[in-house]
Amino acid sequence: MARESAELRKLIEPAVTVLGYELVGVEFIHGKSGLLRVYIDHDDGIGVDDCKAVSYQVSGLLDVEDPIRGQYTLEVSSPGLDRPLFQARDYERFAGQQVKLRLSVPVAGRRRFKGTLLGLRDQQVVVKMDDEELLVPLHEIDQARLVPDYDSHRAEGA
Numbered sequence: 001m002a003r004e005s006a007e008l009r010k011l012i013e014p015a016v017t018v019l020g021y022e023l024v025g026v027e028f029i030h031g032k033s034g035l036l037r038v039y040i041d042h043d044d045g046i047g048v049d050d051c052k053a054v055s056y057q058v059s060g061l062l063d064v065e066d067p068i069r070g071q072y073t074l075e076v077s078s079p080g081l082d083r084p085l086f087q088a089r090d091y092e093r094f095a096g097q098q099v100k101l102r103l104s105v106p107v108a109g110r111r112r113f114k115g116t117l118l119g120l121r122d123q124q125v126v127v128k129m130d131d132e133e134l135l136v137p138l139h140e141i142d143q144a145r146l147v148p149d150y151d152s153h154r155a156e157g158a
Contacts, residue, residue, distance in 0.1 A: 005028050007067065008026045011067060012038060020042065021050065024039035024079045024084070025039045026039075027084075034070065035072060036075065037075045038055075038076045039079045040054050040078065045078070046078035050078075052076075058074065082145045082147065085099070085144040088120060088123070091119055092119050092120055095117050095119035099117040100145050101114075101127065102141070103140050103142055104140050107140075111142075113127060113134060114147065115127040115128050116128045121135065123138055124136060124137050124138070125137075125144070
């Protein structure tokens, strides 16, 4: 799972869903000035006006609740074609698609893997690479993203 703040998700999710959007995930990236990234989605897709509406709603909420110390930038966006996976349900929902994983702990001397997502088994993400299955506990995944199939997206747009 991308390192998501459960507290920030719990705070932000009602503000996003009341507007009719799905909250895909929330990332807070520490640094000189932090970055709070909020990913949203909708069956009809996401445009600039959608991001603007959610940004306005979430910004007001964050101003009132003040859950983050110091300065940060709020960024609201669609998950994109290389959609990040945050929740356990994401690993089931996108089974059958190509995925890239970055682990917090090396497995067989590696922290990065790419393969076909097969889903979840006993709270472990299952990824098929060549003829081998890799099982990784959810809590050891630092980041997971879908790998876009640009050929199929080009065919859809044609």
